[in-house]
Amino acid sequence: MNKTCIIGASGYTGAELIKLINRHPILELRACYVSEHSNFAGKTLAQVHEQLSGDDKLAQLGTMIAFNESMLDNIANEFDHIFLATPHEFSHDYLPSLLNGQANVYDLSGAFRLTNPQIFETYYGFEHKHHNALKQAVYGLAEWHAQLIQNAKFIAVPGCYPTASLLALKPLISANLLANNSLPVINATSGVSGAGRKASVTTSFQEVSLQAYGVLQHRHMPEIEEYANQQVVFTPHLGAFKRGILATLTCFLKPSVSLEDIDNAYNRAYQNQPLIRLLPTMPKLDNVVHTPYCDIAYVYSAEKNCIVVTSAIDNLLKGAASQAIQCCNLKMGDIQGITQETGLI
Numbered sequence: 001m002n003k004t005c006i007i008g009a010s011g012y013t014g015a016e017l018i019k020l021i022n023r024h025p026i027l028e029l030r031a032c033y034v035s036e037h038s039n040f041a042g043k044t045l046a047q048v049h050e051q052l053s054g055d056d057k058l059a060q061l062g063t064m065i066a067f068n069e070s071m072l073d074n075i076a077n078e079f080d081h082i083f084l085a086t087p088h089e090f091s092h093d094y095l096p097s098l099l100n101g102q103a104n105v106y107d108l109s110g111a112f113r114l115t116n117p118q119i120f121e122t123y124y125g126f127e128h129k130h131h132n133a134l135k136q137a138v139y140g141l142a143e144w145h146a147q148l149i150q151n152a153k154f155i156a157v158p159g160c161y162p163t164a165s166l167l168a169l170k171p172l173i174s175a176n177l178l179a180n181n182s183l184p185v186i187n188a189t190s191g192v193s194g195a196g197r198k199a200s201v202t203t204s205f206q207e208v209s210l211q212a213y214g215v216l217q218h219r220h221m222p223e224i225e226e227y228a229n230q231q232v233v234f235t236p237h238l239g240a241f242k243r244g245i246l247a248t249l250t251c252f253l254k255p256s257v258s259l260e261d262i263d264n265a266y267n268r269a270y271q272n273q274p275l276i277r278l279l280p281t282m283p284k285l286d287n288v289v290h291t292p293y294c295d296i297a298y299v300y301s302a303e304k305n306c307i308v309v310t311s312a313i314d315n316l317l318k319g320a321a322s323q324a325i326q327c328c329n330l331k332m333g334d335i336q337g338i339t340q341e342t343g344l345i
């Protein structure tokens, strides 16, 4: 068994990681950490996440441990896999020390997703101080970076909107079908769990409606652009539902592109990918929420020479925790028959 721990286990993506690791055939959850002064420290997993009640294996794990800087060396060397489901600033500060040990590290935050340190100041509001760790990070977009992930020690797990957007967009880019003179337009709506567990006025039941936010300045725009190798216009929206992201992309195509070219591009990219479902009708959130799948469909207009692509994911799973496990599976390779979807479906 592979010894595994989670830092940030009291949050929403932490809860999903607990469930996925608990049912994985060769990962063994050994410890769950929360912040140093967390109200959840010393509580059992079921006290922190009621949904975990009644699971004997998790009950034996004991309680959530308050993280402390002095534990870094031990954590880095005690485990085979460390999952960070922590705020960007925490990952930024502590991840480099965790890389000094033997463990493989998977960071669900955005702190190491961009290669250019300058961009962090503009979009994350902090100066990036760990340029060597940035260079070591491999962007964990599982379907597109499988080989890099297999050889990496440190995976920066993609953000939720970038996962939905890039999975829809990249087949068109890699087949060179996009028009040169226009930018893809991405409108995406997320459920409220995307903002994490901590209470805030903007995500309170009374306040949430359907609204665009972070317009032209959301940190996921440079992330999408870096891994699409293409500028985009990205607008996130917050919707009055708990989980899921629906992204709709409008893209203009080169004049000579046909429907056959588009079908070939998506089939070539995804026909052997177990967690991508190409659908004949537009995806809906209910079909992906609580699953590790990304559903994709498109409609093409020859008259307008454009395509509208929609993708749907669960933000906490394919947009975070299950993609992290997918990367971990890829890293473990064919050990005991592990494939990228092991423990996920």
Ligand SMILES: NC(=O)C1=CN([C@@H]2O[C@H](COP(=O)(O)OP(=O)(O)OC[C@H]3O[C@@H](n4cnc5c(N)ncnc54)[C@H](OP(=O)(O)O)[C@@H]3O)[C@@H](O)[C@H]2O)C=CC1
Pocket (backbone or CB within 6 Å): 007, 008, 009, 010, 011, 012, 013, 014, 033, 034, 035, 036, 037, 038, 039, 040, 041, 067, 084, 085, 086, 087, 088, 090, 108, 109, 110, 158, 159, 160, 193, 194, 195, 196, 197, 198, 315, 316, 319, 320
């Ligand atoms: N929610 C989503 O859909 C997605 C989230 N992400 C990213 O994943 C990460 C986790 O997100 P999410 O689960 O939603 O966040 P939550 O706010 O739900 O949970 C954050 C977790 O981090 C812990 N934490 C906070 N500060 C510290 C600290 N200083 N030291 C140790 N632990 C700390 C919290 O512990 P406690 O509260 O007990 O103190 C809690 O367990 C974030 O970086 C987020 O941006 C990525 C993709 C999607």
Ligand SMILES: CC(=O)N[C@@H](CCC(=O)OP(=O)(O)O)C(=O)O
Pocket (backbone or CB within 6 Å): 108, 109, 110, 158, 159, 160, 161, 190, 191, 192, 193, 194, 195, 196, 236, 238, 319
């Ligand atoms: C609805 C909502 O608030 N969503 C979050 C994105 C969550 C995510 O993917 O997170 P990171 O890139 O921060 O890891 C946001 O817009 O900030």
